[in-house]
Amino acid sequence: MSQASVLYDVPGPRAIARNRILGVVTVAAVIAVLGWIVWRMAETGQFSASKWEAFAYQTIWAQILQGLQNTLGAFVVAAIGALALGFVLAIARLSDHRAVRIPAAIVTEVLRAVPVLIFMMLLYYALPVLGPRLPPYWAVVIALIAYNGSVLAEVIRAGVESLPRGQKEAGYAIGLRKSGVMRLILMPQAIRSMLPVIIAQLVVTLKDTALGFIITFEELLFIAKRLGSAATLDRPIIQSTIVIGAIYIAICLLLSWVATIAQRRVSASPRAAGGKRPGNAGGATDTQLLLTQRGVDANTGNAVGGGGTLGLTGRAPDADDTADGRAP
Amino acid sequence: MLDALFGHLDLWGQALWGTVVLFFGGGAIALVLGVIVGGMRVSPVPIARAVGTVYVNLVRNTPLTLIFFLFAFGVPVLVEGDVDFLGLAVWALGLYTATYVAETMRAGINTVPVGQAEAARAIGLPFGQVMSLVILPQAMRAVIPPMMSVFIALLKNTTVAAGFSVLNLGSIRAYMSERGENAMDVLLWVAIIFVALVMLLTLLQSQLERRWKVAR
Numbered sequence: 001m002s003q004a005s006v007l008y009d010v011p012g013p014r015a016i017a018r019n020r021i022l023g024v025v026t027v028a029a030v031i032a033v034l035g036w037i038v039w040r041m042a043e044t045g046q047f048s049a050s051k052w053e054a055f056a057y058q059t060i061w062a063q064i065l066q067g068l069q070n071t072l073g074a075f076v077v078a079a080i081g082a083l084a085l086g087f088v089l090a091i092a093r094l095s096d097h098r099a100v101r102i103p104a105a106i107v108t109e110v111l112r113a114v115p116v117l118i119f120m121m122l123l124y125y126a127l128p129v130l131g132p133r134l135p136p137y138w139a140v141v142i143a144l145i146a147y148n149g150s151v152l153a154e155v156i157r158a159g160v161e162s163l164p165r166g167q168k169e170a171g172y173a174i175g176l177r178k179s180g181v182m183r184l185i186l187m188p189q190a191i192r193s194m195l196p197v198i199i200a201q202l203v204v205t206l207k208d209t210a211l212g213f214i215i216t217f218e219e220l221l222f223i224a225k226r227l228g229s230a231a232t233l234d235r236p237i238i239q240s241t242i243v244i245g246a247i248y249i250a251i252c253l254l255l256s257w258v259a260t261i262a263q264r265r266v267s268a269s270p271r272a273a274g275g276k277r278p279g280n281a282g283g284a285t286d287t288q289l290l291l292t293q294r295g296v297d298a299n300t301g302n303a304v305g306g307g308g309t310l311g312l313t314g315r316a317p318d319a320d321d322t323a324d325g326r327a328p
Numbered sequence: 329m330l331d332a333l334f335g336h337l338d339l340w341g342q343a344l345w346g347t348v349v350l351f352f353g354g355g356a357i358a359l360v361l362g363v364i365v366g367g368m369r370v371s372p373v374p375i376a377r378a379v380g381t382v383y384v385n386l387v388r389n390t391p392l393t394l395i396f397f398l399f400a401f402g403v404p405v406l407v408e409g410d411v412d413f414l415g416l417a418v419w420a421l422g423l424y425t426a427t428y429v430a431e432t433m434r435a436g437i438n439t440v441p442v443g444q445a446e447a448a449r450a451i452g453l454p455f456g457q458v459m460s461l462v463i464l465p466q467a468m469r470a471v472i473p474p475m476m477s478v479f480i481a482l483l484k485n486t487t488v489a490a491g492f493s494v495l496n497l498g499s500i501r502a503y504m505s506e507r508g509e510n511a512m513d514v515l516l517w518v519a520i521i522f523v524a525l526v527m528l529l530t531l532l533q534s535q536l537e538r539r540w541k542v543a544r
Contacts, residue, residue, distance in 0.1 A: 006445045007437075007463065008372045008455040015372070015454075023375040026368075030379055040406040113526035114519045115484035117491075117498055122519065125501060126512035203389070210391035214491030221397055228401065237401050245394050252389035 046238050054233040055243060067223035068247060074137060074219065075206045078144035082205060083198075085149025090156035091182065104153075111150035117211050119143035124215045136217035140209060148205045155197050159190030195266055199259035206252055220244045332504065332513035339503055344521075346496035350417055350486040355479055357422025362429025369434055372455050380430070387427045392488050395420045400492035417489040421482065428478045436471030437463055469540040476533035480526055487522075497521060 011019060041047060054060050092104035111119075124139035134142075163186060171181035191198070213221035224244035228237030333340065368380035387395075399416040440463050448462040487498030495503065497518050504514045 005370065005372070006442050006449075007370055007458055009449055011372060019373045022371075022373045026373065026376045026379055037406070044406060044408060046405075110523060113484075113523040115487040115498070115522055117487045118515060118519050118522060121498075121501060122512075122515045126515045129510055129512040207389075207391040210393035211488065211491075213393055213397070214488070221391075221393060224397070225401070238405055241394075241398055241402050245390070245398070248394055249386065249390050252391070253385070256385075256389055 041238065050234045051236045051239050054227060054230070054236050054239065060227065063223050063227070064220070064244065064247070067218060067220040067244075070137070070217070071206075071209050071219040071248075072251075074140050074144070074209045074212065074217070078141045078148065078209070079202050079205050081141065081145035082148035082152055082201075085145055086152025086156055089150060089153035090160070093153065093157055094160060094182075096178070108150045108153050111146050112154070114147075116143050116147045116208055117214060119146060120211060120215050136212060136215050139215055140212040140217050140219075144205055144208055147208075148201055151204075152198060152201055155194050155201065156187075156190060159194035160186050162193070163189055192269075193266060196259050196263035199255065199262055203252055203255045203259065206255055210248065220248055329513045329516070332509050333517050336504065336507065336509070339500065339507075340517075343495055343497050343500040343503075346414070346489075346494060347483075347486050347498075349414065350421060350489055350494070350496055351479075351483050353418035354421030354425055354486070355482055357419065358425035358429050358478075358482065361422065361426035363433060365426060366430035366433030366437075367459070369430060370437060370459075384427045384430055387424060388431075390424075392420070392424050392485055393491065395424050396488055396492050413492065413494050417492065417494045421485060421489070425478065425482045425485070428481070429475070432471055432474045432478055433467070435474065436467035439470040440466045472540050473533055473537045476529060476536065480529050480533075483525060483529065484522065 009015075045051070089104055089108050092100050093108060095101045095104070120139050120143040123134055123142055124136055127134055167185055167189065168181055171185040176184065209219055210221055212219045213225070216222065221244065224240040225237075227233065227240040228235060230236075365380045365383060368376040369384070371377060371380075396417065399420040400413065403416055404411045444462055444466065445458060448458040453461065486496055489496055490498030490502075493499075500518060501511055501514050505511055
């Protein structure tokens, strides 16, 4: 944060002294926690060479890479499937036909309410009761597609509904059909403004592949558990958790970073206001809508997005702060 | 199908109790820690801001299963003694959810008009009073609906404890199959209970939203 916050004044001598004390207290608290962990690790012999030796073998790394490949493989398939399902459910829920809209709404709400892990268990443990036995990979992928697809459907629908009504009307006025209005006018704008949220949801998908561990899918954590319980390697459970955990966090951070870049580009773009314009859902008058389209807030006359609120970080509401029940 | 539920009410009761303990225990830790971390992220102390940012970014990019893994398999090795798995699960959920609470708080603070903070500073309030008397009371109302979403997610996340020997609605299947019950029936009941609980929380959310709506 380079610019001064609006929440406090530039500190004077006394405030600087007090802030220093608070800073020291914070550092002391952090060091106390980290120090306790390092002390316990040293005390229980976690730094001994034999505990770390496992990670000097090529075959061990081959296993870890296999785990990483399984994790990423499940993620890529689940992400593509979830995006496809998301579009289908979103368009169905925006349909003019009640017979399409209501089933789509029910499916979306139910899929969103059932925990992903329960869905995975249903596919893995319960489906064999009826006949087909799914490998854990497909149980993970299908459950992730179903859950994240329904969340993405709500995100895309919110993106479409936040567009000014004039967009749709102008589309019809130039003679486009319903499909043309959706495909050429509404979707490109909705996707553009919702891209950061969509990528953030894909980070959730990546994180949730770890749930596969519980239903014996051989992803990274499964490998970590197997390595950590190997008596011949001196049971390096802490060490394997540290190594595998670092890999997991690194790939998630990488994807989150992409979301941040998308966020910055979207909010810098004049063409998509990142859902900041009041849409027609709030019952705004046409005058207000026209004014917002010209970049003026009808209520105050201020330019929209010009820091009307406490823009502490100078960006739109965080990609992860969507109001739906998205599972972290 | 009904037999799977009514034939084992004792076990369902215990499982539901496990889920409730995880939800409220984890929620309490998340709320307290989340408000502290959220406060740190907007505070005038640069080191506190940095610590808050690192914590939030690190934990939010960690799978919850990995945090549970660390608590269930790592902590017992470190403390070298008997551990209470339910307690560890509550802490795992709390530490994880706290980051979402902190981010929701921060987003709520962002919705308060700039003039409010400026006016508060103009009458000479220090940071603590700007926050507690002016900003937070207003941010609270905007925060309630997204905060409820965080807690709905927490409720669903309690099932992850199933993988780590804590009896709750997520792990009841294993106990029921020992009693010879059909996994399909049991898991469908679990799914129905979760849909009902989530609907209950969503209803509460819309009630609170209506009552606390910000008139601007």
